[in-house]
Amino acid sequence: MNISNVAAAPAREMEFARHVFDLAEQSLRELNQALHGLARGSNETSWEVLNPKGSHSVAVGVDQPVAVDVRGSVGYYCGGMNAGGTITVHGSAGPGVGENMMSGSIVVKGDASQYAGATGRGGLLVIEGNASSRCGISMKGIDIVVRGNIGHMSAFMAQSGNLVVLGDAGDALGDSIYEARLFVRGKVKSLGADCIKKEMRPEHIALLQDLLDRAGIRDAKPEEFTRYGSARKLYNFNIDNADAY
Amino acid sequence: MSYHNPPTTPRKSATFDDYTLSEIRRAAATGIYDIRGAGAKRKVPHFDDLLFLGASISRYPLEGYRERCGTNVVLGSRHAKKPIELKIPITIAGMSFGSLSGPAKEALGRGATLSGTSTTTGDGGMTEEERGHSKTLVYQYLPSRYGMNPRDLRRADAIEVVVGQGAKPGGGGMLLGQKISDRVAEMRTLPKGIDQRSACRHPDWTGPDDLEIKILELREITDWEKPIYVKVGGARPYYDTALAVKAGADVVVVDGMQGGTAATQEVFIENVGQPTLACIRPAVKALQDLGMHRKVQLIVSGGIRNGADVAKALALGADAVSIGTAALVALGDNDPHWEEEYQKLGATAGAYDDWHEGKDPAGITTQDPELMKRVDPILAGRRLANYLKVMTLEAQTIARACGKNHVHNLEPEDLCALSIEAAAMAGVPLAGTGWVPGQGGF
Numbered sequence: 062m063n064i065s066n067v068a069a070a071p072a073r074e075m076e077f078a079r080h081v082f083d084l085a086e087q088s089l090r091e092l093n094q095a096l097h098g099l100a101r102g103s104n105e106t107s108w109e110v111l112n113p114k115g116s117h118s119v120a121v122g123v124d125q126p127v128a129v130d131v132r133g134s135v136g137y138y139c140g141g142m143n144a145g146g147t148i149t150v151h152g153s154a155g156p157g158v159g160e161n162m163m164s165g166s167i168v169v170k171g172d173a174s175q176y177a178g179a180t181g182r183g184g185l186l187v188i189e190g191n192a193s194s195r196c197g198i199s200m201k202g203i204d205i206v207v208r209g210n211i212g213h214m215s216a217f218m219a220q221s222g223n224l225v226v227l228g229d230a231g232d233a234l235g236d237s238i239y240e241a242r243l244f245v246r247g248k249v250k251s252l253g254a255d256c257i258k259k260e261m262r263p264e265h266i267a268l269l270q271d272l273l274d275r276a277g278i279r280d281a282k283p284e285e286f287t288r289y290g291s292a293r294k295l296y297n298f299n300i301d302n303a304d305a306y
Numbered sequence: 307m308s309y310h311n312p313p314t315t316p317r318k319s320a321t322f323d324d325y326t327l328s329e330i331r332r333a334a335a336t337g338i339y340d341i342r343g344a345g346a347k348r349k350v351p352h353f354d355d356l357l358f359l360g361a362s363i364s365r366y367p368l369e370g371y372r373e374r375c376g377t378n379v380v381l382g383s384r385h386a387k388k389p390i391e392l393k394i395p396i397t398i399a400g401m402s403f404g405s406l407s408g409p410a411k412e413a414l415g416r417g418a419t420l421s422g423t424s425t426t427t428g429d430g431g432m433t434e435e436e437r438g439h440s441k442t443l444v445y446q447y448l449p450s451r452y453g454m455n456p457r458d459l460r461r462a463d464a465i466e467v468v469v470g471q472g473a474k475p476g477g478g479g480m481l482l483g484q485k486i487s488d489r490v491a492e493m494r495t496l497p498k499g500i501d502q503r504s505a506c507r508h509p510d511w512t513g514p515d516d517l518e519i520k521i522l523e524l525r526e527i528t529d530w531e532k533p534i535y536v537k538v539g540g541a542r543p544y545y546d547t548a549l550a551v552k553a554g555a556d557v558v559v560v561d562g563m564q565g566g567t568a569a570t571q572e573v574f575i576e577n578v579g580q581p582t583l584a585c586i587r588p589a590v591k592a593l594q595d596l597g598m599h600r601k602v603q604l605i606v607s608g609g610i611r612n613g614a615d616v617a618k619a620l621a622l623g624a625d626a627v628s629i630g631t632a633a634l635v636a637l638g639d640n641d642p643h644w645e646e647e648y649q650k651l652g653a654t655a656g657a658y659d660d661w662h663e664g665k666d667p668a669g670i671t672t673q674d675p676e677l678m679k680r681v682d683p684i685l686a687g688r689r690l691a692n693y694l695k696v697m698t699l700e701a702q703t704i705a706r707a708c709g710k711n712h713v714h715n716l717e718p719e720d721l722c723a724l725s726i727e728a729a730a731m732a733g734v735p736l737a738g739t740g741w742v743p744g745q746g747g748f
Contacts, residue, residue, distance in 0.1 A: 089526065090526070090530070093526045093527075093529070094529060097529055117519050117522055117523065118519070118522055118523040118526045118527075121523050121526050121527050122456050122526065122527030122528070124456065136519070137516075137519045137520075137523070138510070138519070138520070138523040141523050141527065142455070142456040142459070142527055144456055144457075156510060156511075156516075157510040157511070157523075160510050161451060161454055161455070161456075163455060163456065175510075176509060176510040179509045179510040180451040180454065180509055180510070182455065182495070195509070198509040198510070199450070199451060199505065199509045201451070201495040202495060217509075218503070218505060218509075220494075220495045220496055221495050237503070239496055239497070239500075240496075240497060296497070296500040296501065297499075297500060297501050298338075298501050
């Protein structure tokens with residue numbers, strides 16, 4: 062830990078001093094090692110990363126309840142496999158932001174590239190801009206909320222969790238979906254194989270309201286969304302369904 | 307006096323042979339392609355088509371029971387802070403919990419540990435049985451990411467990014483619903499009883515440039531401690547090896563078409579990919595061209611059966627080999643002891659390959675609680691260890707006969723080939739000649 066990088070803070074907050082990490086001066090390796098090296102229950106819970114300049118693998122493998130503010134845009138896999146961290150990207154994120162996230166949260170203030178939240182198992186990923194193709198691909202329990210639009214093939218083979226989209230969805234939404242729930246407020250260009258429109262029952266309204274609340278979104282109502290999910294016709298191979306693939 | 311034509315002997319077509327005819331009838335009756343386990347069964351040029359020359363006046367041998375012949379191998383020395391050292395150059399290939407029973411996975415771990423080598427997870431995540439019983443465990447990073455989590459990533463001894471496998475380069479997987487028990491379903495985050503499809507491509511990277519970034523992420527998550535393998539099917543071994551090296555791999559695993567699968571279409575297994583023998587020299591050449599031979603280790607798999615196969619793979623330039631099907635046979639798979647039950651399933655011992663159906667009489671490729679009781683993990687682990695010991699002794703025997711004090715000192719010059727095809731693939735002379743097909747001359 063480079064103590065000189067501890068930023069000035071009000072006296073009452075000194076025990077939770079914010080660590081400022083400048084990637085123009087220090088390496089990615091040093092950043093991730095410092096985050097991984099925190100002891101259980103450490104009070105070094107507040108981190109700020111400057112000058113990411115599109116760096117890949119920023120704050121990957123975080124396994125403590127720390128807050129990491131990244132001031133700028135990041136490359137691939139920011140917050141990958143996050144387990145308990147609260148990561149905020151004050152910029153846009155490259156491919157695979159929050160991939161395989163276990164718990165905690167990641168907020169992207171800008172847009173996200175392909176594969177946002179891929180294979181995520183838990184936690185909340187919020188993208189305040191748009192997300193590109195394959196958002197939530199193979200998701201396994203993560204909750205993803207996108208304020209803007211999402212690209213084609215999103216939620217491909219999505220197994221579990223919730224994907225909320227306030228804007229529009231591209232082609233082949235939810236192709237080969239399993240048990241994940243998809244909520245889209247805008248238009249869906251096309252649905253993928255075995256993905257169908259479903260009824261919004263009261264439990265889905267409640268679930269969606271909770272997701273919107275957790276994402277800090279107050280200008281959208283659950284009733285404005287349409288739910289999509291699996292028709293479950295491809296769960297067991299049937300030759301008569303071969304044309305669906 | 308009348309003339310009688312002598313009857314002609316009924317003649318079957320070489321093209322439409324009995325197997326082909328039965329497959330046409332099966333397809334017509336069911337409307338679905340055949341799915342099975344194991345690797346390519348067709349005859350292809352293999353290690354049997356190579357011979358060692360042995361010692362002579364110009365090469366003196368080592369004494370069998372007195373002079374040492376080393377077998378250890380270090381994997382991951384390129385970038386990993388904690389490379390792994392194995393006592394023998396024979397590892398256990400990735401096979402999933404789900405495809406295999408819990409006791410079978412435990413037995414693989416026990417056998418590998420007794421032998422001082424590694425075993426590998428599979429497309430179902432890491433189980434406590436195999437972690438607990440495996441001193442050295444390689445954790446596969448697969449397209450499906452079933453069961454993937456950072457805790458297991460960190461408690462693995464190495465990470466294997468699986469791009470493809472020899473039985474189905476370019477193919478995904480399918481675990482049929484009858485093998486999806488509660489435990490398998492939970493590990494894979496899917497409903498019980500459904501057919502589980504495993505993707506053929508990784509969900510969050512495409513191509514060698516992305517792979518380099520993905521490997522960086524895995525290294526960062528694990529603080530650069532773990533060796534990172536990249537496993538490819540035997541498709542384009544020269545370029546795949548070169549690209550894996552470029553992407554930062556510590557170890558490249560090349561799996562030929564005889565390498566097994568848990569369940570894939572027969573047409574895929576038999577018609578896609580190259581024989582193991584054809585993959586080794588191109589992979590080695592890629593490493594040599596990049597100045598990385600022995601710096602990035604090469605593991606070869608697909609049809610390795612005995613110590614001679616091990617020695618031949620190493621002589622062609624591999625650092626280690628990996629076994630899957632042979633390890634299952636050592637545990638008891640396809641054992642004639644269960645012949646009566648194989649017959650009831652329409653098979654016979656030695657030919658049973660419907661591993662995906664979960665009815666394996668030997669209790670290995672099943673999730674049936676009663677069948678899996680037939681595998682005693684301690685006894686089966688011991689059998690695997692015995693088998694690995696024999697393979698190692700056999701490889702040492704050959705190496706000593708060639709005058710080598712370490713199995714890695716075997717070289718192509720120690721070999722000749724019995725067929726033109728094998729000579730061309732292995733890049734060694736046809737026996738009795740100095741001719742290496744494809745390297746000039748006739």
